[in-house]
Amino acid sequence: MIKIIIAAVILAVIILSVLYHFGFIDFYHPMKQAKNNQIKLACVGDSITFGCTVRNHNKNNYPAVLARMLGKKYCVNNFGYTNRTAIKSADYPYTNEKLYQQSLDFKPDMVVIMLGSNDSKANNWDRNKFIKDYCEIIDSYLKSESSPKVYVLAPPPLFEMRGKELRKDVVDNEICPAVKLIADKMNVHYIDMHSIFENKRELFSDGVHPNAKGSKLFAQKIYEVIIETEKNNSMRKDV
Numbered sequence: 001m002i003k004i005i006i007a008a009v010i011l012a013v014i015i016l017s018v019l020y021h022f023g024f025i026d027f028y029h030p031m032k033q034a035k036n037n038q039i040k041l042a043c044v045g046d047s048i049t050f051g052c053t054v055r056n057h058n059k060n061n062y063p064a065v066l067a068r069m070l071g072k073k074y075c076v077n078n079f080g081y082t083n084r085t086a087i088k089s090a091d092y093p094y095t096n097e098k099l100y101q102q103s104l105d106f107k108p109d110m111v112v113i114m115l116g117s118n119d120s121k122a123n124n125w126d127r128n129k130f131i132k133d134y135c136e137i138i139d140s141y142l143k144s145e146s147s148p149k150v151y152v153l154a155p156p157p158l159f160e161m162r163g164k165e166l167r168k169d170v171v172d173n174e175i176c177p178a179v180k181l182i183a184d185k186m187n188v189h190y191i192d193m194h195s196i197f198e199n200k201r202e203l204f205s206d207g208v209h210p211n212a213k214g215s216k217l218f219a220q221k222i223y224e225v226i227i228e229t230e231k232n233n234s235m236r237k238d239v
Contacts, residue, residue: 030058031077031102032075032077033075034075038074038075039075039109040075040077040108040109040110040146041075041076041109042077042079042103042106042108042110042112042148043062043066043077043079043080043112044100044103044112044115045080045081045084045112045113045114045153046080046081046083046084046085046094046114046115047081047083048114048208049063050081050082051063051209051215052082052209053205053209054205054215055212056212060212060216061078062210062215062218062219062222063078063080063112064076065215066222066223069220070223070226077106077108079100079102079103079106080099081099083118084115085118085119086115086116086119086130086137087119087125087129088136089129090124091118094115095137103141104141104144107145108146108148109146109149110151110226111148111151112151112153113137113141113150113153114152114153114154115137116130117158117166120167120171120175121167122167125167125174130178134179135182135186138150138186138188142188149189150188150189151225151226152182152183152186152188152190153192153222154180154191154193154194155171155175155179155194156194157172157194157197157198158171158207159201159207159208160206160207166208172194176192176194180192189229191222196217196221197210200217203217
């Protein structure tokens with residue numbers, strides 16, 4: 001009996017370790033507290049932001065990689081959550097989650113948002129609702145106490161679906177153009193992850209979620225835009 005209990009405990013530990021390793025424990029979001037006047041950056045999004053299927057998830061999800069690139073001047077927190085949508089009437093709206101309020105309570109100086117992949121499902125997709133609700137999400141950050149700079153990302157391409165309900169044609173032809181329209185309408189920074197990852201299937205673990213190399217490229221592109229933006233802002237202040 002004791003051997004069975006020990007074996008069961010070991011198996012449970014192994015299963016939990018594997019789930020954590022690949023980023024499937026969705027409620028696990030360790031949050032850092034900003035200190036020494038650090039610039040606070042919130043990464044908001046779905047499972048891609050959270051880092052699902054990325055090996056060594058806690059180190060290799062793109063917000064974690066971005067944090068290392070930016071260095072000690074920044075405090076970066078990951079507010080991504082699997083399956084979440086921008087559309088508030090969809091199956092799993094991001095705004096219904098505690099993480100959404102926590103991202104506002106974090107009082108970020110910068111917010112990086114990427115939603116849309118899960119909005120592509122047939123039972124979710126509505127272009128007008130997507131634009132309206134996404135604009136409201138952005139506006140909630142812009143009008144928050146910290147008045148952060150906002151960076152909006154077009155989602156990467158979808159490759160093999162493997163039974164998933166996500167629709168490649170909707171992401172390519174409707175969601176990505178809508179995200180660009182939203183960024184222009186809200187006058188926020190736009191990063192086209194769709195074009196960056198086009199024809200880069202090798203950087204995705206399952207055709208949807210970036211692997212460790214893909215997460216590194218995600219972080220690198222966001223890092224470049226943030227640094228360039230900060231440099232330009234600094235130059236304008238000096239003029």
